[in-house]
Amino acid sequence: MLTLDIVVPCYNEEEVLGETVRRLTAVCRDLVDKGKIASESRIYLVDDGSRDRTWELIEGFCQSDLPVRGIKLARNYGHQRAVFAGLMTAQGDAVISIDADLQDDLDAIEKMVDAHVEGYDVVYGVRDDRSSDTFFKRFSAESYYRLLNAMGVETVFNHADYRLMSRAALSNLGQFQETNLFLRGMVPLVGLPSTTVSYARSERFAGESKYPLGKMIALALEGVSSFSAVPLRLIFLVGIALFVLSTGLGIWGLYVAFSGASVPGWASTVVPIYFLGSILLLSIGVIGEYLGKIYIEVKRRPRYLVEKVL
Ligand code: UDP
Numbered sequence: 073m074l075t076l077d078i079v080v081p082c083y084n085e086e087e088v089l090g091e092t093v094r095r096l097t098a099v100c101r102d103l104v105d106k107g108k109i110a111s112e113s114r115i116y117l118v119d120d121g122s123r124d125r126t127w128e129l130i131e132g133f134c135q136s137d138l139p140v141r142g143i144k145l146a147r148n149y150g151h152q153r154a155v156f157a158g159l160m161t162a163q164g165d166a167v168i169s170i171d172a173d174l175q176d177d178l179d180a181i182e183k184m185v186d187a188h189v190e191g192y193d194v195v196y197g198v199r200d201d202r203s204s205d206t207f208f209k210r211f212s213a214e215s216y217y218r219l220l221n222a223m224g225v226e227t228v229f230n231h232a233d234y235r236l237m238s239r240a241a242l243s244n245l246g247q248f249q250e251t252n253l254f255l256r257g258m259v260p261l262v263g264l265p266s267t268t269v270s271y272a273r274s275e276r277f278a279g280e281s282k283y284p285l286g287k288m289i290a291l292a293l294e295g296v297s298s299f300s301a302v303p304l305r306l307i308f309l310v311g312i313a314l315f316v317l318s319t320g321l322g323i324w325g326l327y328v329a330f331s332g333a334s335v336p337g338w339a340s341t342v343v344p345i346y347f348l349g350s351i352l353l354l355s356i357g358v359i360g361e362y363l364g365k366i367y368i369e370v371k372r373r374p375r376y377l378v379e380k381v382l
């Protein structure tokens with residue numbers, strides 16, 4: 073019988089955790105009753121260095137007869153690493169990762185399990201309805217998926233980190249050495265048969281988003297610079313285009329000067345200085361982004377440190 077573990081990253085989630093555990097437990101018990109998963113299946117709550125009562129709540133769940141285990145990370149590592157820590161700690165034959173805020177429809181869990189039993193190693197949860205998200209969130213998220221694809225990063229459209237992975241897929245994932253984690257880009261690289269199940273995304277059950285704009289932008293940049301060298305190549309292309317353009321401009325300038333029609337211009341001197349200056353700074357910025365990434369990667373620091381496992 074399949075043991076299924078569910079990994080839930082939790083960062084300051086005291087308001088939702090009780091309800092989340094209650095609903096996840098109900099789903100698990102239902103699946104156990106239907107004979108789809110083993111009764112040893114567990115819910116792994118990963119406390120990502122919360123500053124509220126999240127860990128005390130998790131300790132409480134672990135002491136009760138709920139099928140819950142707790143992992144306390146040594147500090148706040150961010151969503152991706154918290155999920156990764158949970159995935160690497162869970163022991164089940166298949167592991168599902170899901171956010172703590174119940175935005176993702178729990179009915180998809182059964183669909184994922186069914187797909188796994190049919191022989192799929194990775195089952196992606198895909199949102200087919202984002203009407204509960206704000207226009208800005210929906211627009212920015214969808215443009216981002218398109219941008220990633222345009223840059224040659226293979227991701228699943230409208231899939232966040234709600235997915236099932238088999239033991240085989242997890243051990244493949246564990247072999248990836250990078251410190252900068254972008255699971256949505258990494259999971260498709262593990263290979264193995266995969267499929268998607270769709271679900272509707274609802275509103276956060278309680279509490280506010282732990283993904284403010286800043287973190288969202290950081291994750292977006294991570295996705296691009298960890299998986300694509302296209303920005304570096306773009307710099308090169310822009311450089312070539314500007315070279316051709318400025319050569320043409322020079323020839324035209326000489327022609328105008330010799331034909332005696334030149335007017336000493338302020339704009340023609342100053343505008344290119346600013347323009348080229350901005351291109352240069354931009355280019356150095358992009359290179360810096362990658363250089364910084366290499367700097368972090370060569371340190372080979374642990375991707376997460378665990379303080380306690382219950
Ligand atoms: N989270 C985390 N560490 C962080 C930020 C968020 O573990 O530093 C967790 C959070 O508790 C939640 C999940 O990541 O379970 C997704 O966060 P949230 O729902 O706030 O993001 P949104 O759905 O708004 O993108």
Ligand code: MG
Binds near residue numbers: 171175
């Ligand atoms: Mg959320």
